[in-house]
Amino acid sequence: xxxxxxxxxxxxxxxxxxxxxxxxxxxxxxxxxxxxxxxxxxxxxxxxxxxxxxxxxxxxxxxxxxxxxxxxxxxxxxxxxxxxxxxxxxxxxxxxxxxxxxxxxxxxxxxxxxxxxxxxxxxxxxxxxxxxxxxxxxxxxxxxxxxxxxxxxxxxxxxxxxxxxxxxxxxxxxxxxxxxxxxxxxxxxxxxxxxxxxxxxxxxxxxxxxxxxxxxxxxxxxxxxxxxxxxxxxxxxxxxxxxxxxxxxxxxxxxxxxxxxxxxxxxxxxxxxxxxxxxxxxxxxxxxxxxxxxxxxxxxxxxxxxxxxxxxxxxxxxxxxxxxxxxxxxxxxxx
Amino acid sequence: xxxxxxxxxxxxxxxxxxxxxxxxxxxxxxxxxxxxxxxxxxxxxxxxxxxxxxxxxxxxxxxxxxxxxxxxxxxxxxxxxxxxxxxxxxxxxxxxxxxxxxxxxxxxxxxxxxxxxxxxxxxxxxxxxxxxxxxxxxxxxxxxxxxxxxxxxxxxxxxxxxxxxxxxxxxxxxxxxxxxxxxxxxxxxxxxxxxxxxxxxxxxxxxxxxxxxxxxxxxxxxxxxxxxxxxxxxxxxxxxxxxxxxxxxxxxxxxxxxxxxxxxxxxxxxxxxxxxxxxxxxxxxxxxxxxx
Numbered sequence: 001x002x003x004x005x006x007x008x009x010x011x012x013x014x015x016x017x018x019x020x021x022x023x024x025x026x027x028x029x030x031x032x033x034x035x036x037x038x039x040x041x042x043x044x045x046x047x048x049x050x051x052x053x054x055x056x057x058x059x060x061x062x063x064x065x066x067x068x069x070x071x072x073x074x075x076x077x078x079x080x081x082x083x084x085x086x087x088x089x090x091x092x093x094x095x096x097x098x099x100x101x102x103x104x105x106x107x108x109x110x111x112x113x114x115x116x117x118x119x120x121x122x123x124x125x126x127x128x129x130x131x132x133x134x135x136x137x138x139x140x141x142x143x144x145x146x147x148x149x150x151x152x153x154x155x156x157x158x159x160x161x162x163x164x165x166x167x168x169x170x171x172x173x174x175x176x177x178x179x180x181x182x183x184x185x186x187x188x189x190x191x192x193x194x195x196x197x198x199x200x201x202x203x204x205x206x207x208x209x210x211x212x213x214x215x216x217x218x219x220x221x222x223x224x225x226x227x228x229x230x231x232x233x234x235x236x237x238x239x240x241x242x243x244x245x246x247x248x249x250x251x252x253x254x255x256x257x258x259x260x261x262x263x264x265x266x267x268x269x270x271x272x273x274x275x276x277x278x279x280x281x282x283x284x285x286x287x288x289x290x291x292x293x294x295x296x297x298x299x300x301x302x303x304x305x306x307x308x309x310x311x312x313x314x315x316x317x318x319x320x321x322x323x324x325x326x327x328x329x330x331x332x333x334x335x
Numbered sequence: 336x337x338x339x340x341x342x343x344x345x346x347x348x349x350x351x352x353x354x355x356x357x358x359x360x361x362x363x364x365x366x367x368x369x370x371x372x373x374x375x376x377x378x379x380x381x382x383x384x385x386x387x388x389x390x391x392x393x394x395x396x397x398x399x400x401x402x403x404x405x406x407x408x409x410x411x412x413x414x415x416x417x418x419x420x421x422x423x424x425x426x427x428x429x430x431x432x433x434x435x436x437x438x439x440x441x442x443x444x445x446x447x448x449x450x451x452x453x454x455x456x457x458x459x460x461x462x463x464x465x466x467x468x469x470x471x472x473x474x475x476x477x478x479x480x481x482x483x484x485x486x487x488x489x490x491x492x493x494x495x496x497x498x499x500x501x502x503x504x505x506x507x508x509x510x511x512x513x514x515x516x517x518x519x520x521x522x523x524x525x526x527x528x529x530x531x532x533x534x535x536x537x538x539x540x541x542x543x544x545x546x547x548x549x550x551x552x553x554x555x556x557x558x559x560x561x562x563x564x565x566x567x568x569x570x571x572x573x574x575x576x577x578x579x580x581x582x583x584x585x586x587x588x589x590x591x592x593x594x595x596x597x598x599x600x601x602x603x604x605x606x607x608x609x610x611x612x613x614x615x616x617x618x619x620x621x622x623x624x625x626x627x
Contacts, residue, residue, distance in 0.1 A: 146600035273472020
């Protein structure tokens with residue numbers, strides 16, 4: 001198992017280099033005028049040249065790429081033309097908000113998706129199952145940004161139960177920064193009022209983001225539970241007269257979860273790169289908003305940085321999923 | 336086929352698949368919704384109650400009228416009938432989604448087919464590239480390319496297609512690897528069929544069903560992505576009605592003039608729902624074993 005882990009970690013290096021190469025090719029070889037956009041319409045030619053030189057944009061692309069990769073080894077992701085700050089520092093500010101959102105959404109999706117999937121498998125082809133299937137396909141088909149707008153309209157404007165957007169009320173001071181996740185930091189500081197406010201702000205965007213992973217997890221869990229229920233060991237457990245609850249949770253549930261883990265891992269990665277729309281709707285100060293602003297001003301260093309960081313987390317989560325297989329299913333061997 | 340020994344393959348299974356498809360009411364609903372959306376894409380502008388608004392005409396006297404008999408979904412900030420714009424908007428969304436799936440799918444099929452068929456170092460290189468592209472966040476990639484190339488229909492399609500092929504490459508490679516070992520392929524080889532003929536005539540037909548299923552499921556997803564790009568403001572140019580762009584504009588007037596957002600949002604949902612139901616039904620009837 002340690003060897004498996006070590007080999008997979010060794011592969012991260014080439015993956016990072018490959019990712020930067022792809023992003024560089026796309027970002028640098030396409031036409032565009034990032035310097036002109038950053039310098040502003042009134043900049044003189046000399047000012048623009050100085051800016052290009054300061055950010056190394058006057059050098060050939062392969063040269064820029066090599067120095068970027070060299071910087072990457074030191075954890076340097078380059079500097080943003082837009083904020084004039086190191087990209088790594090910017091990402092450190094915006095990443096926690098996105099992580100918080102994705103974690104909340106995935107927690108919701110898993111907590112509801114797994115049991116619902118198991119239940120609909122039990123009721124296979126009866127009306128609750130059929131209804132669940134239709135609702136799941138509907139949930140996957142719902143555009144997140146439209147759902148976000150609807151949630152805002154109903155819960156924030158008509159019912160006034162929950163806030164419209166943002167991470168905290170404007171008047172609330174954010175809790176001392178430890179992890180960067182506002183809810184966790186508030187809890188660590190023992191500031192329950194702030195924790196409550198943070199949770200209320202988190203609720204709607206997390207709900208909007210969680211619907212399609214929830215549906216995907218439900219469907220996967222149902223499919224694999226149906227497969228597991230046909231296995232001989234489930235029949236054996238029934239014949240032995242084990243309590244139904246125990247069979248459902250221990251025998252069927254546990255065996256069906258391991259197939260569902262893959263979907264969970266994949267969705268975690270997709271959500272990280274797909275929060276853009278939900279963050280836009282709810283003014284959530286995360287990576288998506290940062291990337292959007294950078295993209296619209298053709299400021300490529302932050303874009304490459306965001307793609308790298310989300311790609312890296314995606315790979316890491318899928319590695320964690322592979323390791324989790326072994327914890328849930330002792331028959332899994334790592335080679 | 337000269338030998339006439341073709342074993343019953345997907346081609347022979349299809350009538351049965353059609354019957355299975357017809358028995359599932361949800362798949363039929365999906366097919367109906369897709370037919371409706373396709374009809375709108377073809378004739379939407381003709382069906383619009385206010386064709387002048389679709390062409391770009393405005394009516395400032397009738398701004399932000401709430402839903403009524405004359406305007407079932409109200410009017411927008413320019414006094415245009417929201418229903419008319421939404422009906423006409425089907426064209427941009429469906430055409431863009433279809434082009435993305437077609438271009439991305441064809442590229443992926445070529446890459447995956449070549450990788451699986453030739454094997455060796457070509458397979459290795461192509462598949463590592465595919466793995467890398469799967470890691471790049473799709474939406475961010477598409478936004479980057481679309482933003483740099485500038486707004487416009489073709490640029491948006493290109494930007495989305497660029498990140499669309501890896502799934503097809505993986506799918507096709509797996510299918511080709513499996514098909515390569517089947518007896519009818521070995522038989523064709525033994526009879527002296529050329530490489531190209533074996534690939535086109537004997538291997539690719541075996542891979543058609545999963546590709547159709549994936550394309551149908553992907554159509555819904557592509558329409559979602561197109562609308563998403565429109566919502567961020569990098570999509571089709573404004574005078575052309577497009578659902579995502581309409582929603583973005585509506586959001587600016589959201590709390591009070593909420594109805595402006597309803598028709599385009601529902602339209603996206605209905606179109607995507609239809610394609611997903613259809614794809615699901617196709618998968619169940621063409622490939623009963625494969626679950627997700």
